[in-house]
Amino acid sequence: MSLPGEFELIERYFAPLASEGSFSLRDDAALLEVPEGKELVVTQDAIAAGVHFFADDPPDTIAKKAIRVNLSDLASKGATPLTFSLALGLHSNLTEEWLVGFVDGIAEDCSKFSLSICGGDTFKVAHGPVVSITAFGLVDKGSYTSRLGASVGDELFVSGQVGLGALGLRVRKGTVNLPDQASADSFLSRYLVPEPPLKLASTISDYASASMDISDGFVGDLEKLAAASGLGFDIPFESIPLPSVLDNMPQDAMEISVALTGGDDYQFIFTVPAERVDDMLASTKALDIQLSHLATANDRPGSVEIKTADGRHIDLSNKSWRHF
Amino acid sequence: MSLPGEFELIERYFAPLASEGSFSLRDDAALLEVPEGKELVVTQDAIAAGVHFFADDPPDTIAKKAIRVNLSDLASKGATPLTFSLALGLHSNLTEEWLVGFVDGIAEDCSKFSLSICGGDTFKVAHGPVVSITAFGLVDKGSYTSRLGASVGDELFVSGQVGLGALGLRVRKGTVNLPDQASADSFLSRYLVPEPPLKLASTISDYASASMDISDGFVGDLEKLAAASGLGFDIPFESIPLPSVLDNMPQDAMEISVALTGGDDYQFIFTVPAERVDDMLASTKALDIQLSHLATANDRPGSVEIKTADGRHIDLSNKSWRHF
Structure with a gap:
């Protein structure tokens, strides 16, 4: 065994x-303070070696x-x-050097996003690592934005570009050859470290349905x-960024299908009532x-269609990553 | 793949x-309401196949x-x-029958302990299952009981019996032969399904330091x-239950060492100021x-000694389960 014991590790x-409220992680639980006028938002996303x-x-x-996939959920x-x-x-053949690198990553993002750890658990796994984070955020009372609140006529937006993470994964696996090495490198780094547009949180809270x-x-x-939300989008x-x-690729190129369906974007899709779009x-x-x-939301529940300017319908048989 | 997709599964x-506040698990996060006068307690404990x-x-x-190791933390x-x-x-060769059994267990304990699920994630692992639960509880403001608050002179108590889960694990592994099969069976079932004394929560909240x-x-x-807490116990x-x-086993028997150091008890150890013990x-x-x-807490920080009535000191080289 090459790792320090759980107590030393913590x-x-x-x-x-x-x-604050975590007793320096020396207790079995933590206290979370919710300020007056705020509500607590909780999300839990895990990532596992060989999968994520x-x-x-x-x-x-x-x-x-592991941190950012959760911050992405909160900000969205x-x-x-x-x-x-x-x-x-952790599995037993991880080294302390690995752990130091992991903790460096945690510390850097804690600093970057003004975060701290309120608790958790280190445990042994037969195959790992597996990182399960539960993240907590705050919204003003009544201003939480779910995925259920859009109305027909609302305008649909997406942040950033679509497909960078999914293409980065294919670069990593060597199953895609992009004509531009700089793009390939930047997609790969986006796959490794997502960059969700966290600064959009207050815009979403203020304007998104x-x-x-x-x-x-x-x-x-x-x-x-x-x-x-019981509506659809053409x-x-x-319009897709x-x-x-x-x-210059044909619309049925594998790379485009990967970008539209591959996942790992950590960009936000959100709707805004038409009269509030300018603000x-x-x-x-x-x-x-x-x-x-x-798009503008239409009245066909659950329908998403993508069409080219010349009227062709983009058929995507594998619409999203399935876990099982 | 023999499991339904993530969406169907949820x-x-x-x-x-x-x-409530979880949008029927159809959103990416949940809202947690903390009633006036209460504080939110959070704990996260994961269990993995082949380890726990x-x-x-x-x-x-x-x-x-998976549920009860977390409820145990909360109630303590x-x-x-x-x-x-x-x-x-989940790993890919799990069957839907397995999943139905798992969900039955979740549902039974949700019913038994008046619990509900506020969110989470299902994900693929190369080796599993791995179950990571984050549990939330409430205490009256200011009444949270940490492990840091005991004082010299406080009286130490333990609930239930010590060693049942650890002996159950050895029964399961076939590395211990107990003279009484009924005991062996009950220890095994305690290893499989812990029974933390959750009803003690209010006593701990009211009396424990x-x-x-x-x-x-x-x-x-x-x-x-x-x-x-910066103190010790002789x-x-x-006195150990x-x-x-x-x-009838000698005090240095392997079985006694297992019971005292093996873990998986999910009983509570707590201290109470002497003048409040009767109440x-x-x-x-x-x-x-x-x-x-x-015992009565003494002034030797971090010291725990176990002695027999005839003055012999019980030496336990492996004091607790180490994860790594």
Whole structure:
């Protein structure tokens, strides 16, 4: 066994990152304070070696991915992150060097996003690592944004570009050859370390009728939002912000299908009532976040169709990542 | 793949157990309401196949163990359980029959303990299952009981009997032969499904100066409480509530060492100021929970010594379960 014991591990590596109410991680539970006028938002997303990341990915990137997939959920609901709990499943042949790298990643993101750890668990797994984070955020009372609240006529937006993470995964696996190495490198780093547009949280809280992040695939997740809100979207293919490296590819190219369905985007899809769109756009001017208008919600529940300008229908048989 | 997709899985099996504020588990996060005058307590404990349970254990017992190790943490802090979030890592050769058994276990304990699910995640793992639960409970403001608050002179108690789960594990592995098959069976079932004395929560909240549950071993966890509170305990061997099947064994028998250090007890160790002991005992009369007085806290920080009536010192080289 090459790792320190659980007690030493917590004391040495995680206690310096402990939040108020966590007793420096020396107790079995923690107290969470919810300020007057706020509501607590909770989300739990786990990532596992061989599924969400490769066991030999740099350990700091694994840590950051585990944190950011959860921050992405919080911000897409309009919540400001507060603290998180970390259950870390380690297999016995991990080295202390690996652990130091992992903790570095945790510490860097705690610093970057003003976060701290309120508790958790380290445990042994037969195959790992497995990182299960439960993240807590705050919204003003009554301002939580679910995926269920869109209405017919609302305008649909997406942040950033679609498909970077999914293409990055294929770069990592060597199953895609992109004509531009710089793009390939940047997609790979996006796969390793998501960059959800956390600054959009207050815009979503103020203006969005429904919102969620894209984790399982652009089309599949749009269908989930459409089904949950009981409406549909007809999306012009040309309105989708795909990376420019795909510009000259045919619309049925494997790379485009991967971008539209592959997942790992951690960008936000959200709807805004038509009369509030101008104010919403004005409020995001200073944020330096790309926003693309995709469609106006129609009355066909759960329907998402993508059509090109010349009227062709884009058929995507595998709409989103399925876990099983 | 023999399991339904994630969406179907949640819709069919978990949504019926959803809590208020969870949008029937159809959103990416949940809202937690903390009533006026209460504080939110959070704990996260994960269990993994091959470490905390055997992959071929009955699936309902795996589910119950995952819930109860968390409820044990909450109740030992004086908290009343509220809801929990479930991250469930499944490998691809699990059957839907397994899943139905697992969900039955979740549903039974939700019913038994008036619990509901506020959210979570199902994900694929290369080796599993891995069950990571984050549980939420409530305490009256200011009444949370940590393991740090005991004072010299406080009286130390333990609930129930010590060693049942650890002996049950050895029965399961066939590494111990107990003279009484009925005891062996009951220890095994205790290993599979812990029975923490949840009814003690309000007593702990009202009377205890420090408290924690025993999960990693009686002696090791006592040392943790002693270290955290900056005091020590001299414990007469005869005061420890060991199961009667060990009565005629020598004090250095392997079975006794297993019981004192093996963990998986999910009983509570807690301290009470001397002047409040009578009231505490009176308040627990109706609960039908065995309580044993072990020691009076002394001024030797982190020291736990066990001595027999004839003055022999019980030496336990392996004081508690180490994860790594």
